Amino acid sequence: MAAMDTKSTALDRAVAILRRGGLVGLPTETVYGLAVDASNEVAVRRMFAVKGRPASHPVIVHLAGPEQLGEWGRVVPAAAVLLAETFWPGPLTLVLKRTGKALDVVTGGQDTVAVRVPSHPLALEVLRAFGGGLAAPSANRFGQVSPTTAQHVRDDLGAEVDLVLDGGPCTVGVESTIVDLATDPDQPRILRTGAVLGSEIGRVLGVPVAVAVAEPDPGTPPEEIRVPGALEAHYSPRAGVVLVAAEEAAARAEELTRPPVRRAVLIAPAGVEAPAIEPHLRLESPAEPDAFARVLYALLREADARAADVALVVPPPESGLGAAVRDRLRRAARGRHPA
Numbered sequence: 001m002a003a004m005d006t007k008s009t010a011l012d013r014a015v016a017i018l019r020r021g022g023l024v025g026l027p028t029e030t031v032y033g034l035a036v037d038a039s040n041e042v043a044v045r046r047m048f049a050v051k052g053r054p055a056s057h058p059v060i061v062h063l064a065g066p067e068q069l070g071e072w073g074r075v076v077p078a079a080a081v082l083l084a085e086t087f088w089p090g091p092l093t094l095v096l097k098r099t100g101k102a103l104d105v106v107t108g109g110q111d112t113v114a115v116r117v118p119s120h121p122l123a124l125e126v127l128r129a130f131g132g133g134l135a136a137p138s139a140n141r142f143g144q145v146s147p148t149t150a151q152h153v154r155d156d157l158g159a160e161v162d163l164v165l166d167g168g169p170c171t172v173g174v175e176s177t178i179v180d181l182a183t184d185p186d187q188p189r190i191l192r193t194g195a196v197l198g199s200e201i202g203r204v205l206g207v208p209v210a211v212a213v214a215e216p217d218p219g220t221p222p223e224e225i226r227v228p229g230a231l232e233a234h235y236s237p238r239a240g241v242v243l244v245a246a247e248e249a250a251a252r253a254e255e256l257t258r259p260p261v262r263r264a265v266l267i268a269p270a271g272v273e274a275p276a277i278e279p280h281l282r283l284e285s286p287a288e289p290d291a292f293a294r295v296l297y298a299l300l301r302e303a304d305a306r307a308a309d310v311a312l313v314v315p316p317p318e319s320g321l322g323a324a325v326r327d328r329l330r331r332a333a334r335g336r337h338p339a
């Protein structure tokens with residue numbers, strides 16, 4: 001069938017590009033990744049250069065299946081096997097003590113490596129055909145908004161990527177949950193919130209799981225920040241992000257649309273009134289948190305496309321993916337400000 005031929009051709013091309021050290025925009029269920037062969041130091045360096053990412057920030061290695069855990073982790077605790085069996089393929093990243101296979105350029109010189117098996121069918125096909133071991137950060141420029149469609153990747157990185165595989169819009173919409181099992185496997189810690197919840201991890205492992213998501217300290221020098229998600233300005237659109245409660249939205253909108261702010265966009269669920277905002281600068285967000293997560297980055301990008309100076313956002317409730325959405329919004333809000 002023609003459709004199958006097209007698909008297998010794109011897959012073959014992606015694998016060939018990766019084998020010769022090229023960069024491939026890869027759809028995953030969370031966000032699009034910028035994939036390179038993790039064992040090719042030159043390719044990894046090029047990927048860092050294209051992203052504009054500091055060398056000290058480690059990237060996640062994507063695997064074809066849990067059977068590859070031992071290739072990358074020199075210590076694979078029972079907790080890692082259990083979590084991999086339960087949540088892979090899926091939006092969970094495990095941090096383990098690394099083997100020699102994990103290069104310094106991938107781990108930022110740390111003694112640990114982050115690994116995950118994504119569940120997007122196209123990502124899995126590429127990983128299986130390639131044999132695993134693809135280093136892939138989110139396919140955006142460092143500090144900016146992650147891509148959740150192939151077009152976002154083309155918009156951000158354009159000609160600098162050798163091929164962008166189009167796997168449709170991401171079904172989760174925010175980056176994977178990261179769990180540290182390297183520091184103490186008996187006391188797992190969540191370094192980044194995502195679709196796999198701490199409560200689910202705790203239930204599977206039978207231990208309480210601490211959420212150790214670093215709140216950014218503006219005084220911390222960049223070399224000391226291990227999780228870029230913890231940086232001050234991250235996930236940031238050009239517009240300044242301001243978080244606001246639904247009942248304050250109208251008053252804040254009024255305030256913010258006065259000079260020096262020229263243009264504000266209100267991102268809020270239906271029913272939140274904002275009389276001072278012109279109709280074309282009102283974007284509706286889904287009321288349900290998981291649905292909000294799927295469109296979060298597209299909404300922030302839309303605010304930029306409409307040349308908004310400020311995006312006023314009413315965040316979703318904490319439940320489900322709400323916590324991860326609120327985390328990303330708080331970090332985005334620490335980026336550029338209107339003043």
Ligand code: TXA
Pocket residue numbers: 028030031032033034057058059060091093095107110112113114118136137138139174175176178191192226227228229230
């Ligand atoms: O959902 C995801 O995880 C997406 C898709 C493409 O898989 N990837 C992603 O990559 O979000 P990136 O590079 O944007 O974020 C990777 C995060 C960073 O916060 C990084 O610090 C953390 O993973 N990380 C990587 N290696 C680590 C390590 N050895 N220890 C602690 N954190 C690590």
Ligand code: MG
Pocket residue numbers: 137138146
């Ligand atoms: Mg990222």
